[in-house]
Amino acid sequence: MAVTEITHWINGAEDAGSGSRRQEVYNPATGQVTGSLHLADSNDLEKAVQAARKAADAWSEVSMSKRMQVMFKFRELVHAHTQDLAALITAEHGKVLSDAAGEVGRGLEVVEFACALPQTLKGEYSDQFSTGIDVYSFRQPLGVVAGITPFNFPVMVPLWMSPIAIATGNAFILKPSERDPSASLLLAKLYKEAGLPDGVFQVLHGDKETVDGLLTHEQIDGISFVGSTPVAQHIHQTATAHGKRVQALGGAKNHAVVMPDADLDLAADHLSAAAFGSAGERCMAISVAVAVGEAADDLVQKLGQRARDIKVGEGTQPDVEMGPLITPASRERVQRIVTEAEQDGAAVVVDGRDLVVEGKEEGFFVGPTVLDKVKEEMSAYQEEIFGPVLAVVRVDSLEDAIKVINSNPYGNGTAIFTGSGNAARTFKRQVTVGMVGVNVPIPVPAAQHSFGGWKDSLFGDHHIYGPDGVRFYTRGKVITERWPHQNDVVTASMNFPSH
Numbered sequence: 001m002a003v004t005e006i007t008h009w010i011n012g013a014e015d016a017g018s019g020s021r022r023q024e025v026y027n028p029a030t031g032q033v034t035g036s037l038h039l040a041d042s043n044d045l046e047k048a049v050q051a052a053r054k055a056a057d058a059w060s061e062v063s064m065s066k067r068m069q070v071m072f073k074f075r076e077l078v079h080a081h082t083q084d085l086a087a088l089i090t091a092e093h094g095k096v097l098s099d100a101a102g103e104v105g106r107g108l109e110v111v112e113f114a115c116a117l118p119q120t121l122k123g124e125y126s127d128q129f130s131t132g133i134d135v136y137s138f139r140q141p142l143g144v145v146a147g148i149t150p151f152n153f154p155v156m157v158p159l160w161m162s163p164i165a166i167a168t169g170n171a172f173i174l175k176p177s178e179r180d181p182s183a184s185l186l187l188a189k190l191y192k193e194a195g196l197p198d199g200v201f202q203v204l205h206g207d208k209e210t211v212d213g214l215l216t217h218e219q220i221d222g223i224s225f226v227g228s229t230p231v232a233q234h235i236h237q238t239a240t241a242h243g244k245r246v247q248a249l250g251g252a253k254n255h256a257v258v259m260p261d262a263d264l265d266l267a268a269d270h271l272s273a274a275a276f277g278s279a280g281e282r283c284m285a286i287s288v289a290v291a292v293g294e295a296a297d298d299l300v301q302k303l304g305q306r307a308r309d310i311k312v313g314e315g316t317q318p319d320v321e322m323g324p325l326i327t328p329a330s331r332e333r334v335q336r337i338v339t340e341a342e343q344d345g346a347a348v349v350v351d352g353r354d355l356v357v358e359g360k361e362e363g364f365f366v367g368p369t370v371l372d373k374v375k376e377e378m379s380a381y382q383e384e385i386f387g388p389v390l391a392v393v394r395v396d397s398l399e400d401a402i403k404v405i406n407s408n409p410y411g412n413g414t415a416i417f418t419g420s421g422n423a424a425r426t427f428k429r430q431v432t433v434g435m436v437g438v439n440v441p442i443p444v445p446a447a448q449h450s451f452g453g454w455k456d457s458l459f460g461d462h463h464i465y466g467p468d469g470v471r472f473y474t475r476g477k478v479i480t481e482r483w484p485h486q487n488d489v490v491t492a493s494m495n496f497p498s499h
C-alpha cells in the first residue's frame with residue numbers, strides 16, 4: 001500500500017521542511033502504515049514563527065467585519081467538507097465515520113461562536129466618569145499563539161482553539177498529534193480557501209522536541225494545550241516560566257452516579273454509549289459508574305447486555321459501532337489493567353481482552369469490557385485507561401458517591417442519573433468537577449459556554465472556547481480620556497488624582 005508523505009503547512013503552502021526525522025502514521029483498523037510524517041526541526045519552527053509574527057502584525061489590523069467574512073466562509077467550507085474530514089479522522093484515528101462527522105459538527109459550533117465575536121468583543125464604556133473624563137476598555141490580540149492537540153479529536157480540538165484565536169486577530173500555529181495529523185492539513189487548506197492570509201494559520205508537525213521549541217520561543221505569546229495530565233503539567237510549567245499565557249487541559253476519570261430512583265434502562269443506554277463510544281478514547285468518556293445501593297445489580301446486568309451487543313470493527317463499515325484503539329501499546333495497557341483488576345478481586349462481567357475482528361487481525365482492537373466491584377485502590381480505578389472499559393464501583397449513598405468523586409485527583413466531567421431534583425441539586429453543588437451532567441452522560445458545554453475541568457484536568461486560569469477562549473486570546477486595555485475645551489481650566493495637582 002502507498003505511504004503518503006505528510007508535510008507541514010507553513011506560510012500558506014505545504015512545506016516538507018528541512019527536518020530529516022520521520023514518524024510512521026497507522027490505520028489502526030488494519031495495522032498498516034499509511035503515512036510518513038515529517039517532524040519539524042529548529043529551522044522549520046523558526047520559519048513558521050517568523051511567518052506567524054509577520055502575519056499577526058497585519059491580521060490584527062484587518063477590520064473586524066473582514067475577519068468575520070473569512071470566518072463565515074470557513075464555516076461554510078468546513079460544513080461542506082464534513083465527510084472528507086471525517087474520512088481522514090477515521091483512517092488515522094479509527095473511530096466510526098458517524099462519530100467522526102459528529103466531532104466535526106461540535107468543532108463547527110465553535111466556528112459559529114467565532115462568527116459572532118463582534119458581540120462578545122464590544123467592550124465597556126463609562127461616560128463622564130469624572131468631569132470631562134470618559135473611561136473605556138477594549139481587548140486586543142496576544143499576537144502569535146500555538147495550539148498543541150491530542151490524538152483523540154484531530155479536528156474538534158484544533159477547532160476549539162483556532163477559530164477564536166484567529167477571529168480575535170492572532171496568528172495561530174497548530175502542532176497536531178503525530179498519530180493522526182492529516183485532517184489538520186485539510187483544515188489549513190479550507191482556511192486558505194476562505195480567504196485567510198498566509199501565515200495566520202499554520203501546521204507544524206512534531207513531537208516533544210517541536211513542542212518544547214514552541215514553549216520556549218520568545219516570539220510566541222500564548223500556548224493552548226489539550227492532552228494527558230503529565231504533559232499538561234510540563235507544558236504549563238515550562239511555558240509560564242518563559243513568560244507565556246497558558247491554558248493546559250489534562251486527562252480525566254469521569255464518574256457517573258446512578259441512583260436507585262433512576263430510569264435504569266436510560267442510564268444503561270447512555271452509560272454504555274458514553275463508555276464505549278470512540279472506544280473510550282474521549283476525555284469526557286464515562287469510565288466509572290458509581291452505583292448507589294440497590295441500583296447496582298440491575299445496572300450491572302443491563303450494562304453487560306449492552307456491552308455484549310456492540311458491533312466492533314473498522315470504522316468505515318456502516319453497521320460498526322466501535323472501532324480500534326489508537327496503538328498496540330494502548331491495547332496492551334487495557335489488557336494489563338483488566339488482568340490486574342481481575343487478580344485484585346474485581347468481577348469481569350464482559351471481557352474484551354481477546355477480541356479479534358475477522359479479516360482485521362492486525363488491527364488494534366479490544367472489545368467493550370465491564371468490570372464490577374472495582375475498589376478505589378485498583379489500577380482500573382486509579383489510572384486513566386482511555387479504552388472501552390467501564391468500571392462499576394458500588395456505594396451505599398449519594399454522600400459516599402460524592403466522596404469517591406471528590407477524592408479523585410481528576411475533575412473533568414461527571415454525571416448523575418436520578419429521578420430526584422433534590423439529589424441532583426446536592427450533587428451538582430457539592431461535586432468538585434468542572435462540567436456536570438444531570439441525566440446527561442457527556443456534559444460537553446455548548447460553544448457559547450466554556451469547556452474545562454478542575455483539579456488535575458486543567459492547569460491555568462482559563463477554560464477553553466466560549467467567553468473564556470476570547471479572554472484567553474486577548475488582553476484587556478483600559479483608556480482614561482479627556483478632551484478639554486479650549487476655554488476649560490484643567491488644574492494639575494501633586495496629590496494622587498481622585499475623582
Ligand code: NAD
Nearest residue numbers: 149150151176177207208211227228231249250251252283
Ligand atoms: P498526549 O499528552 O500524549 O499528547 C498530546 C500532545 O502533546 C501531542 O500533540 C503530543 O505530540 C504532545 N506531547 C506528547 N508528549 C509530550 C511531551 N513529553 N512533551 C511535550 N509534548 C508532548 O495525549 P494524547 O495521548 O494525544 O491524548 C489523550 C489524552 O488527552 C488523554 O489523557 C485525554 O484525557 C486527554 N484529553 C483531554 C481533553 C480535555 O479536554 N481535558 C480533551 C481531549 C483529550
